[in-house]
Amino acid sequence: MIILAGKKLNKVIAGGLRETISVFPSVPKLAIIQVGDNPASNIYIARKQKFAEEIGAQATVRKFPETATEDEIISEIYSLNADVSVNGIIVQLPIPQHLTISKIIDSISPDKDVDGLSAKNIYKVDRKELTKLHSDQIKISKDETTLSVPMTAIKTSKS
Numbered sequence: 001m002i003i004l005a006g007k008k009l010n011k012v013i014a015g016g017l018r019e020t021i022s023v024f025p026s027v028p029k030l031a032i033i034q035v036g037d038n039p040a041s042n043i044y045i046a047r048k049q050k051f052a053e054e055i056g057a058q059a060t061v062r063k064f065p066e067t068a069t070e071d072e073i074i075s076e077i078y079s080l081n082a083d084v085s086v087n088g089i090i091v092q093l094p095i096p097q098h099l100t101i102s103k104i105i106d107s108i109s110p111d112k113d114v115d116g117l118s119a120k121n122i123y124k125v126d127r128k129e130l131t132k133l134h135s136d137q138i139k140i141s142k143d144e145t146t147l148s149v150p151m152t153a154i155k156t157s158k159s
Contacts, residue, residue: 017055030059031080033091036066074107081109088114
């Protein structure tokens with residue numbers, strides 16, 4: 001059995017990202033789209049903002065009311081796609097039922113789709129066109145789904 005040490009993995013990933021980001025010419029910026037006021041989403045977003053701060057990045061939230069239309073949200077996403085200071089975009093799920101998730105997610109530029117949920121990025125995963133793993137990482141596969149994890153965050157057990 002393989003056990004992931006979550007806190008250790010978080011520290012390893014954060015340290016590597018902090019080191020990488022420290023040499024960037026500008027601070028990476030993540031835009032988070034939130035529709036409505038879901039309490040669990042608020043917690044997840046706060047954690048994303050905290051992690052961004054820890055690694056030297058910036059995470060901003062574009063909050064829409066629950067009654068927002070697809071056109072309003074997609075218009076904002078197009079604006080963020082065009083904004084060269086924004087490196088990544090996430091739509092915080094869940095979103096209200098009157099909105100079409102796929103239509104909203106697919107409006108994110110594949111290059112800025114941090115979650116990789118757009119149809120174009122899912123196609124890349126299916127076609128195995130993503131960047132190869134670094135040699136100091138291990139692949140954990142189940143049903144052809146691969147998770148790349150740094151070796152330092154893996155514990156093994158005989159259970």
